[in-house]
Amino acid sequence: MRYLPLTPEDRAEMLATIGAKTVDEFFTDVPEAARLGSTIEGLPDHQGELAVERHMSNLAAKNRSASSGPFFVGAGAYKRHVPATVDMVIQRSEFLTTYTPYQPEIAQGTLQTLFEFQTQVAAMTAMDVANASMYDGSTACAEAAIMATRVTRRKKVILSGGLHPHYAAATKMVCEAQGFEVFQLPATVDGENALADAVDDQTACVIGQSPNIFGTVTDLSKSADAAHEKGALLVSVFTEAVSLGLVTPPGEMGADIAVGEGQSIGNGLNFGGPYVGLFACTQKLVRQMPGRLCGETVDADGNRGFVLTLSTREQHIRRDKATSNICTNSGLCALAFTAHMTLLGGKGLEQLALLNHEAACDLADALEAVPGVEILTPRFFNEFAFRTPMDAEAVLAMLDEAGVVGGVRASRLFPDGHMGDVIICAATECTTPEDIAAYAAALKEII
Amino acid sequence: MRLSQKNYAIDLGLFPLGSCTMKHNPRLNEKLARLPGFADIHPLQPQATVQGALELIDELATWLKTLTGMPAVAMSPKAGAHGEFCGMMAIRQALVARGEAETRKRVLVPASAHGTNPATAVQCGFIVDEIKANARGRVDMDELKAKLEMSDDIAGIMLTNPNTCGLFETDIKEIADLIHAAGGYFYCDGANFNAIVGRVRPGDLGVDAMHINLHKTFSTPHGGGGPGSGPTVLSDALAPYAPVPFVVKDEDGVFRLVEDMEGDASESFGRMVAFHGQMGMFVRALTYMLSHGADGLKQASEDAVLNANYIQARLKSVMTPAFDGYCMHEALFSDAFTADGIETIDIAKSLIDEGYHPMTMYFPLVVHGAMLIEPTESESKAELDRFCDSLEAIARRAAQGDETMKGAPYLAPMRRLDETQAARKPVLKWTPPETSSVAAE
Numbered sequence: 001m002r003y004l005p006l007t008p009e010d011r012a013e014m015l016a017t018i019g020a021k022t023v024d025e026f027f028t029d030v031p032e033a034a035r036l037g038s039t040i041e042g043l044p045d046h047q048g049e050l051a052v053e054r055h056m057s058n059l060a061a062k063n064r065s066a067s068s069g070p071f072f073v074g075a076g077a078y079k080r081h082v083p084a085t086v087d088m089v090i091q092r093s094e095f096l097t098t099y100t101p102y103q104p105e106i107a108q109g110t111l112q113t114l115f116e117f118q119t120q121v122a123a124m125t126a127m128d129v130a131n132a133s134m135y136d137g138s139t140a141c142a143e144a145a146i147m148a149t150r151v152t153r154r155k156k157v158i159l160s161g162g163l164h165p166h167y168a169a170a171t172k173m174v175c176e177a178q179g180f181e182v183f184q185l186p187a188t189v190d191g192e193n194a195l196a197d198a199v200d201d202q203t204a205c206v207i208g209q210s211p212n213i214f215g216t217v218t219d220l221s222k223s224a225d226a227a228h229e230k231g232a233l234l235v236s237v238f239t240e241a242v243s244l245g246l247v248t249p250p251g252e253m254g255a256d257i258a259v260g261e262g263q264s265i266g267n268g269l270n271f272g273g274p275y276v277g278l279f280a281c282t283q284k285l286v287r288q289m290p291g292r293l294c295g296e297t298v299d300a301d302g303n304r305g306f307v308l309t310l311s312t313r314e315q316h317i318r319r320d321k322a323t324s325n326i327c328t329n330s331g332l333c334a335l336a337f338t339a340h341m342t343l344l345g346g347k348g349l350e351q352l353a354l355l356n357h358e359a360a361c362d363l364a365d366a367l368e369a370v371p372g373v374e375i376l377t378p379r380f381f382n383e384f385a386f387r388t389p390m391d392a393e394a395v396l397a398m399l400d401e402a403g404v405v406g407g408v409r410a411s412r413l414f415p416d417g418h419m420g421d422v423i424i425c426a427a428t429e430c431t432t433p434e435d436i437a438a439y440a441a442a443l444k445e446i447i
Numbered sequence: 448m449r450l451s452q453k454n455y456a457i458d459l460g461l462f463p464l465g466s467c468t469m470k471h472n473p474r475l476n477e478k479l480a481r482l483p484g485f486a487d488i489h490p491l492q493p494q495a496t497v498q499g500a501l502e503l504i505d506e507l508a509t510w511l512k513t514l515t516g517m518p519a520v521a522m523s524p525k526a527g528a529h530g531e532f533c534g535m536m537a538i539r540q541a542l543v544a545r546g547e548a549e550t551r552k553r554v555l556v557p558a559s560a561h562g563t564n565p566a567t568a569v570q571c572g573f574i575v576d577e578i579k580a581n582a583r584g585r586v587d588m589d590e591l592k593a594k595l596e597m598s599d600d601i602a603g604i605m606l607t608n609p610n611t612c613g614l615f616e617t618d619i620k621e622i623a624d625l626i627h628a629a630g631g632y633f634y635c636d637g638a639n640f641n642a643i644v645g646r647v648r649p650g651d652l653g654v655d656a657m658h659i660n661l662h663k664t665f666s667t668p669h670g671g672g673g674p675g676s677g678p679t680v681l682s683d684a685l686a687p688y689a690p691v692p693f694v695v696k697d698e699d700g701v702f703r704l705v706e707d708m709e710g711d712a713s714e715s716f717g718r719m720v721a722f723h724g725q726m727g728m729f730v731r732a733l734t735y736m737l738s739h740g741a742d743g744l745k746q747a748s749e750d751a752v753l754n755a756n757y758i759q760a761r762l763k764s765v766m767t768p769a770f771d772g773y774c775m776h777e778a779l780f781s782d783a784f785t786a787d788g789i790e791t792i793d794i795a796k797s798l799i800d801e802g803y804h805p806m807t808m809y810f811p812l813v814v815h816g817a818m819l820i821e822p823t824e825s826e827s828k829a830e831l832d833r834f835c836d837s838l839e840a841i842a843r844r845a846a847q848g849d850e851t852m853k854g855a856p857y858l859a860p861m862r863r864l865d866e867t868q869a870a871r872k873p874v875l876k877w878t879p880p881e882t883s884s885v886a887a888e
């Protein structure tokens with residue numbers, strides 16, 4: 001049998017040492033009526049590597065991969081080039097097959113990269129401190145809202161209409177379970193300023209996103225000022241980490257907490273997971289943070305080293321008083337992020353961001369030239385929304401037939417029927433001029 | 448590369464971290480997870496272009512439902528704790544539907560539970576009521592009954608089975624019946640499912656919800672702290688409240704994602720996370736299941752339990768087993784055998800000098816100086832013998848009060864690290880000597 005080193009002789013010898021006749025003796029605590037027979041009904045027996053590979057490859061072949069043609073889907077996950085080095089580093093057994101670094105003497109590799117990850121995230125967001133990752137951007141957003149209620153001891157959370165609807169849904173669900181009131185502003189392409197008007201002295205936080213779900217780049221400083229004036233916090237969200245190479249970072253807009261999705265640096269699309277949630281805040285709030293933190297210290301010989309720290313915030317120490325229930329996070333995805341960021345450096349990130357922005361500008365120009373198309377997003381980084389004269393779902397289906405995956409229909413994210421003719425599309429450094437030309441040509445045929 | 452070499456890892460040797468199931472992570476899983484048809488597809492591309500991905504999720508769901516004997520499974524939770532959150536939210540939503548969400552707030556949690564359990568209950572708006580363990584390391588039934596009789600506000604219980612002492616809860620069926628009779632639901636923490644796959648199905652024990660850590664039982668790599676995946680199986684009573692999205696197979700054989708809270712999902716408690724869960728982990732877990740097959744998974748559980756009992760048998764004369772009798776897939780010892788001044792941490796750090804990763808220490812909290820050893824099925828007898836020889840020698844030194852142990856480890860990349868200093872003056876990022884630019888060095 002695969003992956004099982006014990007031989008029948010080993011098993012017999014071990015049972016003899018233990019003093020048991022068969023393994024059945026270990027299972028006598030199981031209620032008799034619930035004990036299963038000798039086989040598991042309804043599932044196949046073991047298969048060789050070749051057969052398994054064939055089965056899985058057949059499943060994979062039924063999917064259209066993003067690299068197989070012109071591809072413009074974004075809305076919270078982005079098709080990017082991941083340097084070969086990144087995947088090689090995260091496949092090192094010592095990173096891949098180790099646990100949470102609870103024994104720092106033999107986990108300095110993981111710990112130092114986490115420290116670098118925290119450093120990079122803090123620098124990119126212009127925040128004081130960052131944690132060692134959350135599951136993804138949406139759960140990081142939900143945790144930020146809960147943290148804000150804890151910090152302010154208030155019960156109202158205001159969500160911008162530009163917040164990714166999945167983020168909004170996850171945040172709303174968590175907040176309402178804990179008895180907090182969530183106030184969701186209506187979806188608009190350029191509506192972040194409404195946040196400032198909505199805040200009152202009951203508000204724990206306002207949550208804004210830039211670039212928002214429609215790609216609009218917004219200055220959240222006004223929302224920050226309005227929030228601070230009422231004693232509330234600003235949570236600044238991003239779903240596209242590469243944008244931080246070009247747009248004003250959350251810290252410079254006055255954010256108290258910055259959260260976002262780190263997938264687009266170092267990580268593949270993977271149909272939605274695993275991704276890596278980024279979570280940063282001001283120094284003042286550090287003891288209210290969720291998740292693990294890695295900190296610097298010295299060993300018994302006085303040498304510099306790293307450990308997990310401030311764990312009195314966490315569930316394994318604090319139990320029902322913990323700041324969050326998170327345990328396993330996104331360690332390896334954080335490592336991929338850090339490996340890629342290390343290759344890029346600050347300048348490289350800026351250049352990468354510029355490439356993305358240029359590709360999106362070219363795309364917008366090409367699509368706008370198609371009669372009937374109206375670009376809705378006033379200021380964008382690498383993603384924008386446009387209106388078509390037809391139903392967006394039909395347009396996307398026809399584009400698909402033409403071999404172009406043209407974006408996400410807004411109605412998939414906002415199912416209330418308002419935006420049936422809107423498509424959200426993104427370009428990245430992977431987008432070629434030929435891709436853009438193919439998109440524009442196909443669209444012209446359709447509408 | 449240099450940094451990686453400062454890590455210990457399962458590929459380097461036995462990693463007996465109790466409650467964590469550090470089993471072998473097959474490379475085939477890694478290879479298949481990187482097929483472009485899985486790794487390079489977008490969660491929001493048209494569903495017609497991802498039928499294979501949806502089929503894979505459905506197939507994995509079938510395996511999980513069959514192995515647990517449960518009728519439904521929510522696939523989107525991102526890890527064990529997120530699965531707990533899923534199950535407890537489903538319970539909350541069921542109480543909302545019954546009009547009892549405001550009156551039933553109390554969740555019973557054994558003192559031995561993992562910290563995520565009480566933290567999760569609170570995150571769902573419940574209050575936690577701790578129940579003690581009895582002298583056999585199981586739920587104290589008298590206390591449980593007394594609590595149930597006294598209160599009419601029971602939402603449910605969160606019980607780990609096999610529990611964190613490495614023991615099967617003997618009275619589990621009766622516990623389930625009592626909780627149900629009191630109007631509550633039974634959440635089972637399935638972190639230790641590796642001990643019982645193919646031996647017993649949680650669905651036959653009265654469980655209403657249970658998360659499964661794919662990164663434990665089904666071998667997806669721990670990655671130095673994540674990512675994981677925590678699919679959560681649900682009973683008929685809770686299935687209507689499952690989170691969106693989920694995959695359904697229509698009559699024409701087409702797979703469809705239910706993403707909005709209408710139709711099949713009109714009673715759903717909502718969305719937990721962006722997109723559809725940890726696809727990368729699903730591919731790995733299904734690859735593992737297909738490789739092992741039903742026969743192999745059962746054998747794996749039996750070997751995991753055999754290995755743990757072997758360690759317990761070999762060490763019980765020099766260390767103090769926390770409880771009498773056989774264990775499941777992990778052996779638990781207390782520090783009663785050590786001389787004054789030598790603590791569990793000294794034993795753990797000494798094990799590092801012998802070339803092993805330490806066991807889980809000081810957990811569960813109900814055992815003094817707990818040492819929880821989970822060898823998994825991945826280790827050969829020869830390796831177990833070497834490990835037992837090493838630990839036996841350390842245990843003898845601990846019993847004699849060998850002071851040098853307090854300085855261990857001596858042979859690791861670093862000596863013992865000062866955690867107090869790290870917490871007192873936290874330095875959480877690198878600050879450049881003079882200028883401040885993006886730190887990407």
Ligand SMILES: Cc1ncc(COP(=O)(O)O)c(C=O)c1O
Nearest residue numbers: 327328466526527528561638675
């Ligand atoms: C008993 C138990 N429950 C729950 C968890 C939490 O699982 P995760 O780390 O995947 O969130 C763990 C993990 O260590 C555990 O051991």
